[in-house]
Amino acid sequence: MGRVTERRKVIRIREGAISTRPDTLVAEEPLEIRLNGKPLAITMRTPGDDFALAAGFLVSEGVFGRADEVQNIVYCAGATVDGSNTYNVVDVRTAPGVVLPDITLERNVYTTSSCGLCGKASLDAVRTTARWAIDDGADAPPVRLEPALLAGLPDRLREAQRVFDRTGGLHAAALFTEDGEMLDVREDVGRHNAVDKLVGRALQRGDLPLSRTILLVSGRASFELAQKAVMAGIPVLAAVSAPSSLAVDLAAETGLTLVGFLRGPSMNVYAGEHRIALRAAAAQG
DSSP states (O other), rough: OOOOEEEEEEEETTEEEEEEEEEEEOEEEEEEETTTTTTEEEEEOOSHHHHHHHHHHHHHHTTTTSGGEEEEEEEEOOOOTTTTOSSSSEEEETTTTTOOHHHHTTOOOOTTTTTTHHHHHHHHHHHHHHOOOOOOOOOOOOOOBBBHHHHHHHHHHHHHOHHHHHOOOOEEEEEEEETSSEEEEEEEHHHHHHHHHHHHHHHTTTTSSSSEEEEESSSSHHHHHHHHHHHOOSEEEESSSOOOOOHHHHHHHHHEEEEEETTTEEEEEEOOGGOHHHHHHHOOO
């Protein structure tokens, strides 16, 4: 099975001095996801947590919402011409009685290359396939986040990025409670894969929907990441970089709280501001 990192020779130039040395790089390999034996999608990913990645991807496709809907996930033996197993093809089998949504096999949308439907069609597709409304959980007070709590999360995510420290080439995603407790963190060459791994692991534990949680991503907040948050029932998505216009539209339509440019005490709230204690931020300012 592919490793998380690989070594390659590099020529270093530092202030006119030239040297040759091995460098540690993040591994990148294709993963083909099959559903009940039929090819569905291919993503370039960092090997590891492949079953969780596949499960999380299928949550975002509207296929799964409960652990018991997954019969099993296996690597496909004989994936190459010579019959060897590359560990780069997984087959996900649905449990008996699980009805597949049309979005899954009719159109391979929301693929991990971020090309898929666009504009209103994308918003409509998410709205019609999402299993849970974005809320803060029944019989509980609304989620209310202090800006200071959000401000401290990126540093905690960075501290948890073990492979990034060795390669400098990985995105990360983390789940936090509303009190700032880190529940899980995953790294991958693709930010969408890191989120899928988080959501897939939550599915396997029976934790969906992920109400009253915060999803933090290390890069920008694309429509695809907002879609994955909505499909997992996550009420708050925060990113250290910018959101896209369609991500903001989806957040506003579904009630998702979307925070961008989360860098220290500075941040932009693009949607769902009712979950942010803005008066506290004004008082601190």
